[in-house]
Amino acid sequence: MPDDAAAQREFEARIAAGETVEPKDWMPERYRKQLIRMMSQHAHSEIVGMLPEGNWITRAPTLRRKMGLLAKVQDEAGHGLYIYCGAETLGVSRAELIDQLLTGKAKYASIFNYPTLTWADIGAIGWFVDGAAIVNQTMLAKASYGPYARAMIRICKEENFHKRQGYEIMATLAAGTPAQKRMAQDAVDRWWWPSLMMFGPSDKDSPNSAELTRWGVKRKSNDELRQRFVNLTVAQARAIDLTLPDPALRYDEATKDWHFGPIDWAEFDRVIHGDGPLNRERLAARNEAHASGAWVREAAAAYAAKRAAESGGSAAAA
Amino acid sequence: MASTAHPAKRKGEPGAVPALDPALRAALVQYLLRLGDDRLVLGHRLSEWCGHAPILEEDIALANIALDLIGEATLFLRLAGETEGAGRDEDALAYLREAIDYRNVLLVELPRGDFAVTIVRHFLFGVAAYYQLEGLTRSTHPALAGIAAKALKETRYHVRHAGEWLLKLGDGTAESHGRAQAALDDLWRYTGEMFLTDAVDEILVGAGLVPDLAPLEAPWRAQVTDVVRRATLRVPESGYMQRGGRVGRHTEHLGHLLAEMQILQRSNPGATW
Numbered sequence: 001m002p003d004d005a006a007a008q009r010e011f012e013a014r015i016a017a018g019e020t021v022e023p024k025d026w027m028p029e030r031y032r033k034q035l036i037r038m039m040s041q042h043a044h045s046e047i048v049g050m051l052p053e054g055n056w057i058t059r060a061p062t063l064r065r066k067m068g069l070l071a072k073v074q075d076e077a078g079h080g081l082y083i084y085c086g087a088e089t090l091g092v093s094r095a096e097l098i099d100q101l102l103t104g105k106a107k108y109a110s111i112f113n114y115p116t117l118t119w120a121d122i123g124a125i126g127w128f129v130d131g132a133a134i135v136n137q138t139m140l141a142k143a144s145y146g147p148y149a150r151a152m153i154r155i156c157k158e159e160n161f162h163k164r165q166g167y168e169i170m171a172t173l174a175a176g177t178p179a180q181k182r183m184a185q186d187a188v189d190r191w192w193w194p195s196l197m198m199f200g201p202s203d204k205d206s207p208n209s210a211e212l213t214r215w216g217v218k219r220k221s222n223d224e225l226r227q228r229f230v231n232l233t234v235a236q237a238r239a240i241d242l243t244l245p246d247p248a249l250r251y252d253e254a255t256k257d258w259h260f261g262p263i264d265w266a267e268f269d270r271v272i273h274g275d276g277p278l279n280r281e282r283l284a285a286r287n288e289a290h291a292s293g294a295w296v297r298e299a300a301a302a303y304a305a306k307r308a309a310e311s312g313g314s315a316a317a318a
Numbered sequence: 319m320a321s322t323a324h325p326a327k328r329k330g331e332p333g334a335v336p337a338l339d340p341a342l343r344a345a346l347v348q349y350l351l352r353l354g355d356d357r358l359v360l361g362h363r364l365s366e367w368c369g370h371a372p373i374l375e376e377d378i379a380l381a382n383i384a385l386d387l388i389g390e391a392t393l394f395l396r397l398a399g400e401t402e403g404a405g406r407d408e409d410a411l412a413y414l415r416e417a418i419d420y421r422n423v424l425l426v427e428l429p430r431g432d433f434a435v436t437i438v439r440h441f442l443f444g445v446a447a448y449y450q451l452e453g454l455t456r457s458t459h460p461a462l463a464g465i466a467a468k469a470l471k472e473t474r475y476h477v478r479h480a481g482e483w484l485l486k487l488g489d490g491t492a493e494s495h496g497r498a499q500a501a502l503d504d505l506w507r508y509t510g511e512m513f514l515t516d517a518v519d520e521i522l523v524g525a526g527l528v529p530d531l532a533p534l535e536a537p538w539r540a541q542v543t544d545v546v547r548r549a550t551l552r553v554p555e556s557g558y559m560q561r562g563g564r565v566g567r568h569t570e571h572l573g574h575l576l577a578e579m580q581i582l583q584r585s586n587p588g589a590t591w
Contacts, residue, residue: 047369047374050368050369050377051369054368054369054370057365057366057368058362058365058366058578058579059578059579059581059582060582061413061582061583061586061589061591062409062413062583062591063358063388063391063392063395063408063409063412064392065591066365066388067385067388067389067392070365070368070381070384070385070388071381071385073368073369073381074368074377074378074381074382074385077374077377077378077381078378080374081374081375081378084374119582119591169591172590172591173591176589176590176591177586177588177589179586179589180586180589285369285370288370289369289370289371289372292372292432293371293372293373293376293433294372295491295493295494295497296372296373296376296433296487296494297372297373298490298491298493298494299486299487299490299491299493299494300373300486300490301490302490302491302494303485303486303489303490306489
């Protein structure tokens, strides 16, 4: 058992030198806890995120779109699984983490508490939500914890594909019939601000930021990432003739940034604390799937136990 | 075979469809609709699990299988449209036909049910599909044989997936055993339709385009019986077999499924997506 203060100094020196932390390395308990929190929130977000998009799989307008959306939602399940496995390297089980999600103890990306009302929402989610996720995850791909960083590199590749797919859906709608164009603009109007909120509170109000930055988990601030996302997205919206719902949006020649209007943090707080449009429904849907699948999981476990018993004492001893 | 990844040539390319006399062509269109509709409707039912499966691994597996089936349906329906030559593509066939024009077996349109219903249905259908596709790989119609070869590879995996779960459910707990047996008992009366043949089959079998389905029932039954018994379940008695899907006489469920699936195409005529 290393002396904690000395070990922590050594740990922080390693991080300062740009080394990655691997599962068997010593790490401060607080670092472990923060990573479990971040990784499990991320995994939960992938899982809950399947619901708003899954809502349109059976109504996708062409076979190609149906396959694209199915593949995207399948990717998200895969990301969730991958990140849960990554979190398990920190000494917590997937079952525990899922239990925290189902009991409402753990958080997930608040944006999935908004409803998908039209097909255009599938485009907007791909374009904005995956777009914002990419900005965030590109940074996390350099995070100090090795398994998380590696998961992010792999996941980012798929998210890039999702974002292009979402943008292409929006471009098609924006160039379509008046009804389609209206659908696209309406989705932009509803998803834009919640997407900006995805980067989390402004740095001055973000309780975890300083520590995460010192430990090399976060390499950029919430505000920097948000600004980067806005800068990227403004041009994309113009290219397909859709309007971001912010009258204060203006370009600053000096900083080369697109300045945007004030974010409604009261809405953010409200949704994160349970009063978003669909918080209850999303959690209820996850709980319902988990509860109605219990007998299946029990069957699989019972079957595995029978086969293990059959294969006899040698396997048990091993 | 890897060379059959895109077996159906696109419209307008020479050699996409061999010259067929009108009767043979009409029969082939019907047959391709049967193949395509079976997979589209079953893929749709499986996709309903997305985000609601018993474990995350099954969210992934069921979505993957749904994706395979809808991909196969796309190829079969595209070829049906090209063979028909009336300007309908795979989307027109999927999204703008009425329930009475759908040609899938009744088995695949039944509601998704619990996980046991989903697994048992998939196993019963998958084994039959496997034998049918195997025969179709020897079709004298190159495009059809090509699609069948791709689908056969996928179906082999689907059958293994469903078969493994059938063993787990049948030989798992008392509850899972009961649910699996109930699913078998409920679905059994829809299995006979998979091997029914009519004038469409007759003319195509005669021309060497498709295999005769009737002789496939015996190997299907043998394989199903083997797995069902190993799963400690009982093969139901074969009583009256429900039928009608192949000629557009469906259950009440299909209309609701199509209403959901077709809503955007129906409410925005002529739009591009």
